[in-house]
Amino acid sequence: MGANATPMLTLPAPTSTSSNVGYAVSNNQAAFLSSGYPNPFGRSNFWRANQEKLDRCFAKTVADEEKEAERKEEEKRNKILKEEEERKEEWRKERERLEAEITDRLDKRMEEKNSCRLKEKGSDDVALKEELEKIRKENEKLRSVLTSGDGVDGTTNVSKLQVELAFFRRQVLAKRVMEDDVFAMKKEIDQLRTSALARGSFQSELDSLRSEVSRLKIQGVKDREQVELWKREALRPGNKRGSVAIETPEVSNMDLLGPDGRTI
Numbered sequence: 001m002g003a004n005a006t007p008m009l010t011l012p013a014p015t016s017t018s019s020n021v022g023y024a025v026s027n028n029q030a031a032f033l034s035s036g037y038p039n040p041f042g043r044s045n046f047w048r049a050n051q052e053k054l055d056r057c058f059a060k061t062v063a064d065e066e067k068e069a070e071r072k073e074e075e076k077r078n079k080i081l082k083e084e085e086e087r088k089e090e091w092r093k094e095r096e097r098l099e100a101e102i103t104d105r106l107d108k109r110m111e112e113k114n115s116c117r118l119k120e121k122g123s124d125d126v127a128l129k130e131e132l133e134k135i136r137k138e139n140e141k142l143r144s145v146l147t148s149g150d151g152v153d154g155t156t157n158v159s160k161l162q163v164e165l166a167f168f169r170r171q172v173l174a175k176r177v178m179e180d181d182v183f184a185m186k187k188e189i190d191q192l193r194t195s196a197l198a199r200g201s202f203q204s205e206l207d208s209l210r211s212e213v214s215r216l217k218i219q220g221v222k223d224r225e226q227v228e229l230w231k232r233e234a235l236r237p238g239n240k241r242g243s244v245a246i247e248t249p250e251v252s253n254m255d256l257l258g259p260d261g262r263t264i
Contacts, residue, residue, distance in 0.1 A: 062232065069228075073221060080217065084210060091203065098199075102192060113185060117178065131167050138163075 138160055 058237070062236075066232075073225070077218065077221065080214070084214060087210075088207075091206075095199075095203065099196070102196065106189065106192065109185070109188075113181065117181070128171075135164065135167075 142160070
């Protein structure tokens, strides 16, 4: 030690730890800067200065997410409506197919009935001509016998009357059979019309039910959108209200208890 050196015990003691802390921070800064990384200590007011830009970026992100959600919901609704239209088109084609099938069946049935009737009519005409020819011959024979004066017993006249009576009975029976066939055809046509009307009423009820289901689906989507919007507004970091308002429950009809457990 020299003659002018001051002893270490005579140096004043540090009054606080601020100088040491600053020295440590300065050493840390120097070590960080020497490592080659950018200095973050000069941007201490970065977040405060750029808060407005960050808020705008966050609002833009939230708006984009909302638009994307709305687009997806719109696509979903369009898909549901498209499926409903496709189902309606299928029902319409099925109804047209059934109507065409019923019409074909009725036409075929009418053709069969008409062909059978025409055949029966043709056979009846032939039989009628034969019967008329036979009756004419018998009448000529009877006329010749009466004009000639030959004796003829009563059994011949009775048999001829019986033949004529049987012929007229056959005609009446054929007419009744034809009327029964016509009545059966009318009854079948009425039944087919009734079934077609019942199917049409069922189709209208089904369409009304589908419309109601679609309306409820759309209402549910709107309600979910409102709930999600409310949640996003309540949880948004920049919410100025600070908390969600909750209504106080109604206590007008409830008994209030005091500290001692008695009713107030």
